[in-house]
Amino acid sequence: MTTDKQTRVAVLLGSTRAGSLNRRIAEHLRDHAPAGVTVDVVEGLDDVPFYTEELDGETAPASASALRQAVASADRVLAVTPEYNGTMPAVLNNAIDWLSRPYGQGAIVGKPFAAIGATPTPYGGKWSHEHARHSATIAGAVVVDGIVVDVAALEGDPLADEASVQRLLGALDDLVAHQVEAAVA
Template sequence: MTDTPNTRVAVLVGSLRAGSVNRKLAEILRDEAPAGVTLDIVEGLDQVPFYNEDLDGADAPAAAAALRERVASADRVLAVTPEYNGTMPAVLNNAIDWISRPYGAGAVVGKPFGVIGATPTPYGGKWAHGDAARSAGIAGAIVVEDVIVSQSAVDVDPATDPEVRAKLLAALNTLVEFVPEVSAA
């Protein structure tokens, strides 16, 4: 890995459950992040009200404003999420809604964005991960396709399996090292 000093990654965990495998994965990545990389697990997503344009603006709810500030101050964004009923959990969708506004100038605009996670299905959450990547891309993030890891938790514990952990750390490294292409305008 190249030397990437002081890279800050905002981490949005799509599960609110205290014992969530995805929360554990986010914590493992935070604890094993390379030197010079800080993973900031954004807490309080359960306190952010459902997006409502009537609530938005200069007097946006404090939890929504804090979410936007944490993402805006990050260099990268990583969603670590399970899949609920074939899509991303409402808490993650809501977080993306808040950080996407104002449209074209939201906190996620221009930031490299990756999605990883595990779910106890054979597909490992690929639909949720695809939905989160699509939503973030529409919101203006730069989705890093090589940082979409959908891990099945049917026959393996993603938090303890060395191969899975290596794959997730490699995805984090790819996100950190990603350099957006500069278009010649």
Template sequence: MTDTTRIAVLVGSLRADSLNRKLAELLRDEAPAGVELDIVEGLGELPFYNEDLDAASAPAAAVALRERVSGADRVLAVTPEYNGTMPAVLNNAIDWLSRPYGAGALVGKPFGVVGATPTPYGGKWAHADTVRSAGIAGAVVVEEVTVSQSAIEVDPTTDADVRAKLVAAVTTLAEFAPAVSAA
């Protein structure tokens, strides 16, 4: 048994120099003691979800994604906002993780979302769509983790207050204990 909490990180931007990728890397590098952030690569290699592709044997990229998330204790999406919603690459990853229905890799996993955008609202619509989709897929959404940071007047990668808020969100996700239901 390990004392390390593993958090799979889904980055909603494919751009190598993405602000949100930089935030994910920063969070990985500044993770609290006992917390390991695993940035899941290869989301751009996933074909659009299609049940026909998922029938007999799923594509290798989907299998790898499911294995990485299944092996994690928690899931964190770090994402920008595209046209008022979550990026297609993140939506597609959640679609793959939601299957098989009721038993997908997200089922029962504590889930949070953070990110920054150069808009006044910091991506709050994308983040709301992400938590809704993940919740429908079976994740246990940890609302107090959500951080939607505007990057208009501040650089989230260097501002001490923003960095502290993001690290606190990771800590909250790592320490989250789902309520045990009485059967």
């Protein structure tokens, strides 16, 4: 049985720098997504105010509502992020906070989730990706086990290295292929 349904992947960028390596990775995944997969890089995370209940609800800021809509309309969520001081950047943590609300019903609830990316350190973003997966789990996402791509960009551009590119594309393939188990009623 074949289907014409596109699988939509929303990418949350941990770096807000226009020319960042992680933005380039996200754009490479978007531009080289396999047939049947649409990768949308969610823009404007740096415009979303820090989460507080006083801002949420019927009058949530437009930037937060756009973030929620982008993830709600996606089938999968992929964080592509560097590591700042041994953890995920505040902009990514804040996005997950907004996506987790309202509690138990947020836009990220039930969505397959993975975190990948690169840093110029020898650790490749290991802790950032672990923290993003942990936070997304608490927020209600379904973190896909086994997707670990921590690229240390110490010796050049990982997008110029075919093995690194294949690992990144393989992570996207694994996220798309993940089947969410139906809840038992």
